[in-house]
Amino acid sequence: MLNRLNLHHHLFLFSTMLLLWVLLTGSIAVDELIAGVIVAAVVSLISAPYITIFDGIRYSPMALISVFTYLGYFFIALIRANFDMARRVLSPSLPISPELLEVETHLESKLGQMLLANSITLTPGTLSVELRHNRILVHWIAAPEEGVSLEQATKDIATGFEKHISGFLK
Amino acid sequence: MRLIADILLLLGAIFCFLGALGLIRMPDIYNRIQAGTKAATLGSIAIMLGIGMLYPEWWSKLLCIIGFLLFTSPVSSSVLARAVYLSGIKPWSKPKQPLKNSAGEKS
Numbered sequence: 001m002l003n004r005l006n007l008h009h010h011l012f013l014f015s016t017m018l019l020l021w022v023l024l025t026g027s028i029a030v031d032e033l034i035a036g037v038i039v040a041a042v043v044s045l046i047s048a049p050y051i052t053i054f055d056g057i058r059y060s061p062m063a064l065i066s067v068f069t070y071l072g073y074f075f076i077a078l079i080r081a082n083f084d085m086a087r088r089v090l091s092p093s094l095p096i097s098p099e100l101l102e103v104e105t106h107l108e109s110k111l112g113q114m115l116l117a118n119s120i121t122l123t124p125g126t127l128s129v130e131l132r133h134n135r136i137l138v139h140w141i142a143a144p145e146e147g148v149s150l151e152q153a154t155k156d157i158a159t160g161f162e163k164h165i166s167g168f169l170k
Numbered sequence: 171m172r173l174i175a176d177i178l179l180l181l182g183a184i185f186c187f188l189g190a191l192g193l194i195r196m197p198d199i200y201n202r203i204q205a206g207t208k209a210a211t212l213g214s215i216a217i218m219l220g221i222g223m224l225y226p227e228w229w230s231k232l233l234c235i236i237g238f239l240l241f242t243s244p245v246s247s248s249v250l251a252r253a254v255y256l257s258g259i260k261p262w263s264k265p266k267q268p269l270k271n272s273a274g275e276k277s
Contacts (some may be wrong), residue, residue, distance in 0.1 A: 127251055
């Protein structure tokens, strides 16, 4: 049963657990590491069949690169979002024109859709409200007055993230 | 080092304050969730980084906290927003003919 994909799944779980162990103990002494390896191996072996959320991950060197570009893109967006929010909150006229609208996503895995929804929540002026099939309902704080089409909203809100996320998730 | 830490801590405090101010000033719950989530996330991250500068031996645990924060805080606000949406509360929208003098204050 341990085919190639399964092996990747096990390895990924194991290294995640080990990383968490090292971060929590905060030391890389040999005895701590040995204990960590044993614990991580036991935990990942037992839990691997039940953890389905990591199913959509692509395992390739290119995927690792896109994880980092995604993180960079995400943090820039997060900082921009905060200055944008600060400007709106501090300006006396409260310049907002909120609207609920839908955006479409091509990501298929649960983890990918969740990551996209999370990213949308933390970026300038948008909050994901509901996720159904491949549509995300988004509350946009600065929607254009004249209304906006599904394609345009998708392009404005989701496409940038989707490009980066689809590098490492299906 | 000390100076960078102080600046980061101050920045975090300012963002958290702005988030709180947003909670008061925004007209409806969706906008309040927006203001609260974003500001609180970046504010706490900045504070964590500041603490990391002051106490370098805590870096690993602070990284853990930042990671969990980045995953859980948007999820919790999305869940709140979804509950609000499913219970049928419509988002506030700008009055069609805004009042000339105090457009934002009347809601």
